[in-house]
Amino acid sequence: MFRLTLVTCFLFVAWTAAVNVNWYKNIIVYQIYPRSFKDSNGDGIGDLKGITSKLEHVADIGAKALWLSPIYTSPQVDFGYDIANFTDVDPSYGTLADFDQLVAKARKLKLKVILDFVPNHSSHEHPWFKKSIQRIKPYDQYYVWRDAKIVNGKRQPPNNWLSNFGGSAWEWNDVRKQYYLHQFAAGQPDLNYRSVALDQEMKNVFTFWMNRGVNGFRIDAINFMFEDAKFRDEPDSNRTDVPKDDYDSLDHIYTVDQNETYDVVRSWRKLMDEHSNRTKSDPRLILTEAYTNHDNTIKYYNAGSNVPFNFMFINKLSNESTAEDFKELIEKWVKSVPKGSVPNWVVGNHDNHRVGSRFGVQRAQQITQLSMVLPGVSVVYNGDEIGMVDRNFTYAETVDPAGCNAGPTRYFLKSRDPERTPYQWNNSTSAGFSTNSKTWLPVHPNYKTLNLEDEKKVYYSPYWQFKTAASVKRQPVIARGSLKVNVYDQKLLTITRTLGNDVVVSLFNFADEPVTVDAEALPLLSNMVVHTVTGDSESRRGILVSTDSLTIPKSSGVMFTTPNLLWSMDEEDV
Numbered sequence: 154m155f156r157l158t159l160v161t162c163f164l165f166v167a168w169t170a171a172v173n174v175n176w177y178k179n180i181i182v183y184q185i186y187p188r189s190f191k192d193s194n195g196d197g198i199g200d201l202k203g204i205t206s207k208l209e210h211v212a213d214i215g216a217k218a219l220w221l222s223p224i225y226t227s228p229q230v231d232f233g234y235d236i237a238n239f240t241d242v243d244p245s246y247g248t249l250a251d252f253d254q255l256v257a258k259a260r261k262l263k264l265k266v267i268l269d270f271v272p273n274h275s276s277h278e279h280p281w282f283k284k285s286i287q288r289i290k291p292y293d294q295y296y297v298w299r300d301a302k303i304v305n306g307k308r309q310p311p312n313n314w315l316s317n318f319g320g321s322a323w324e325w326n327d328v329r330k331q332y333y334l335h336q337f338a339a340g341q342p343d344l345n346y347r348s349v350a351l352d353q354e355m356k357n358v359f360t361f362w363m364n365r366g367v368n369g370f371r372i373d374a375i376n377f378m379f380e381d382a383k384f385r386d387e388p389d390s391n392r393t394d395v396p397k398d399d400y401d402s403l404d405h406i407y408t409v410d411q412n413e414t415y416d417v418v419r420s421w422r423k424l425m426d427e428h429s430n431r432t433k434s435d436p437r438l439i440l441t442e443a444y445t446n447h448d449n450t451i452k453y454y455n456a457g458s459n460v461p462f463n464f465m466f467i468n469k470l471s472n473e474s475t476a477e478d479f480k481e482l483i484e485k486w487v488k489s490v491p492k493g494s495v496p497n498w499v500v501g502n503h504d505n506h507r508v509g510s511r512f513g514v515q516r517a518q519q520i521t522q523l524s525m526v527l528p529g530v531s532v533v534y535n536g537d538e539i540g541m542v543d544r545n546f547t548y549a550e551t552v553d554p555a556g557c558n559a560g561p562t563r564y565f566l567k568s569r570d571p572e573r574t575p576y577q578w579n580n581s582t583s584a585g586f587s588t589n590s591k592t593w594l595p596v597h598p599n600y601k602t603l604n605l606e607d608e609k610k611v612y613y614s615p616y617w618q619f620k621t622a623a624s625v626k627r628q629p630v631i632a633r634g635s636l637k638v639n640v641y642d643q644k645l646l647t648i649t650r651t652l653g654n655d656v657v658v659s660l661f662n663f664a665d666e667p668v669t670v671d672a673e674a675l676p677l678l679s680n681m682v683v684h685t686v687t688g689d690s691e692s693r694r695g696i697l698v699s700t701d702s703l704t705i706p707k708s709s710g711v712m713f714t715t716p717n718l719l720w721s722m723d724e725e726d727v
């Protein structure tokens with residue numbers, strides 16, 4: 154009996170040492186848009202081998218996980234968000250073997266690999282959809298099919314629901330003689346999670362990738378998974394500024410945020426936890442994307458999402474926001490996070506204008522730095538770390554279906570091409586993204602001066618400001634320290650983090666004029682040093698706090714820390 158207890162204890166220690174249940178709680182997640190990151194074979198399209206060749210960069214800037222936008226087999230109607238096989242790689246990106254190599258190299262660099270998971274729909278070219286059209290069981294129930302409504306002898310869609318890309322959300326199929334639902338493009342039929350067989354099928358997809366070493370999933374557009382079971386018409390949003398067939402002309406009470414969504418997330422959490430337990434591996438990360446209200450977002454935590462994306466920097470705050478606006482929203486979010494979970498801060502992504510374009514180049518650096526000094530997960534989009542900005546597109550150049558469908562007068566309100574241009578590695582052909590001078594989206598013309606290689610040579614470039622700010626992320630003071638958010642003189646946002654003798658104070662000037670600070674009025678200690686600056690600040694890294702004259706230029710920021718944190722190395726377990 155005694156012997157047995159000893160053995161059990163030993164096993165327990167070995168197990169807990171191997172598994173780090175908190176690995177994701179204070180990290181940078183770096184989103185890679187595979188089509189635009191790095192092209193390895195000169196066809197002008199980014200690919201897996203290209204990504205693998207550049208993983209050192211992801212580790213270099215301090216990220217601990219990379220999230221790949223979809224790499225699956227796809228006719229690319231919506232650039233990979235229309236999937237024809239959930240368990241294979243699109244030939245334009247490579248092969249499963251290339252993916253395995255990517256994972257192996259990521260392991261060596263201590264990077265976790267997160268895949269995009271697109272649950273709402275498949276491509277119309279998916280074999281399931283073809284069988285569904287033929288009414289072959291159980292595939293007949295895999296999609297959302299409805300009979301036509303006959304009005305004055307004419308065939309009409311079953312209800313008034315609209316697609317996110319404009320026009321009816323229903324498409325007639327002449328073989329099955331029914332309409333199918335597509336909340337996005339017509340080539341993206343919605344999957345039916347009320348089918349038990351489909352639900353299981355999607356669970357098998359998770360298992361397939363977990364078995365290949367994937368550490369988590371970013372779940373796309375999760376709040377679109379279910380629609381009203383009674384298929385009721387949606388009410389008018391009463392907006393006069395949008396055409397009648399525009400998605401925004403309806404109030405979406407029956408096609409998003411349905412309660413059953415949370416049950417499905419809960420079942421995925423369980424599936425992944427069982428897998429991690431069985432394989433004695435770190436817990437899988439679930440990140441959920443839902444553009445919805447605050448309460449609906451927070452509910453995803455309780456359903457088992459580790460990172461229900463917090464989009465406040467995208468849809469609530471702008472370059473017009475005041476320090477008080479930031480304080481209010483940050484405090485509200487932090488207070489709402491359930492015990493045991495951590496906040497998260499999304500800086501940018503492939504569906505929204507770049508942070509450098511939304512906030513201006515200077516304030517964009519304030520946003521990335523904020524995401525580093527606040528507790529929890531910082532989610533950054535590839536290129537933001539070097540200050541890339543949107544490229545303006547003509548209608549003829551536009552390839553994003555959201556832009557094309559909006560037509561020549563409104564495309565620029567909807568198109569996501571501007572934020573998806575190729576990564577700017579250096580000043581040579583196609584910014585070093587491809588040896589081909591013609592790339593799937595044109596390179597931003599500013600690449601001659603704005604590129605990673607050049608920024609590495611300039612100490613106060615966006616790259617260095619990002620990298621130094623990122624170096625505090627893994628510190629215990631950021632993970633577990635107390636958090637105080639204050640406003641000074643109505644213009645300055647101050648973030649103070651304290652743990653024992655470690656102190657981090659970040660000052661962000663959100664005004665359009667310099668602010669002179671009485672340093673003694675702030676929680677700055679006389680031995681603190683400048684850690685990182687953003688924008689025009691002339692403070693230099695390593696200099697001591699000056700108690701008499703501290704001026705923060707407009708749209709700039711300064712991070713002060715206790716000296717021990719200045720050159721601090723990365724902490725593995727915080």
Ligand SMILES: *[C@@H]1O[C@H](CO)[C@@H](O)[C@H](O)[C@H]1NC(C)=O
Nearest residue numbers: 237238239240241279280281
């Ligand atoms: C997906 O691709 C794999 C590998 O080519 C194949 O074995 C599998 O049957 C495909 N899945 C479906 C549903 O067609």
Ligand SMILES: *[C@@H]1O[C@H](CO)[C@@H](O)[C@H](O)[C@H]1NC(C)=O
Nearest residue numbers: 388389390391392403404405
């Ligand atoms: C639109 O107007 C109708 C009629 O006045 C009203 O009943 C409805 O609540 C309005 N919808 C929204 C989203 O405000």
Ligand SMILES: *[C@@H]1O[C@H](CO)[C@@H](O)[C@H](O)[C@H]1NC(C)=O
Nearest residue numbers: 381406410411412413415452
């Ligand atoms: C969804 O759930 C909430 C509480 O969990 C409930 O108040 C609400 O009525 C439900 N909505 C629907 C449409 O069932």
Ligand SMILES: *[C@@H]1O[C@H](CO)[C@@H](O)[C@H](O)[C@H]1NC(C)=O
Nearest residue numbers: 422423424425426427428430
């Ligand atoms: C996984 O293991 C943990 C720790 O032993 C346990 O608390 C949890 O209930 C397990 N989860 C599942 C889904 O098996």
Ligand SMILES: *[C@@H]1O[C@H](CO)[C@@H](O)[C@H](O)[C@H]1NC(C)=O
Nearest residue numbers: 471472473510511512513665
């Ligand atoms: C915010 O950005 C917009 C667009 O770049 C610009 O027109 C505006 O002047 C900026 N406002 C402030 C306060 O910087």
Ligand SMILES: *[C@@H]1O[C@H](CO)[C@@H](O)[C@H](O)[C@H]1NC(C)=O
Nearest residue numbers: 544545546547548561562565
């Ligand atoms: C972008 O281009 C479109 C079409 O050429 C034009 O209407 C729009 O004003 C441009 N926007 C900017 C910010 O240059």
Ligand SMILES: *[C@@H]1O[C@H](CO)[C@@H](O)[C@H](O)[C@H]1NC(C)=O
Nearest residue numbers: 579580581601602606607610
């Ligand atoms: C291109 O980059 C290289 C390496 O950084 C640099 O030596 C060269 O001057 C740059 N050329 C131009 C035209 O900027």
Ligand SMILES: *[C@@H]1O[C@H](CO)[C@@H](O)[C@H](O)[C@H]1NC(C)=O
Nearest residue numbers: 191578579580581584585586
């Ligand atoms: C630019 O970067 C690419 C890799 O991204 C590299 O192959 C190429 O040699 C670089 N060009 C120069 C001139 O450094």
Ligand SMILES: CC(=O)N[C@H]1CO[C@H](CO)[C@@H](O)[C@@H]1O
Nearest residue numbers: 231234235337341373374504
């Ligand atoms: C918010 C959103 O629309 N996200 C994705 C949802 O799915 C569509 C269609 O696949 C994508 O285009 C979006 O990026």
Ligand SMILES: [Ca+2]
Nearest residue numbers: 192194198200
């Ligand atoms: Ca390629």
Ligand SMILES: [Ca+2]
Nearest residue numbers: 343377378379
């Ligand atoms: Ca759906």
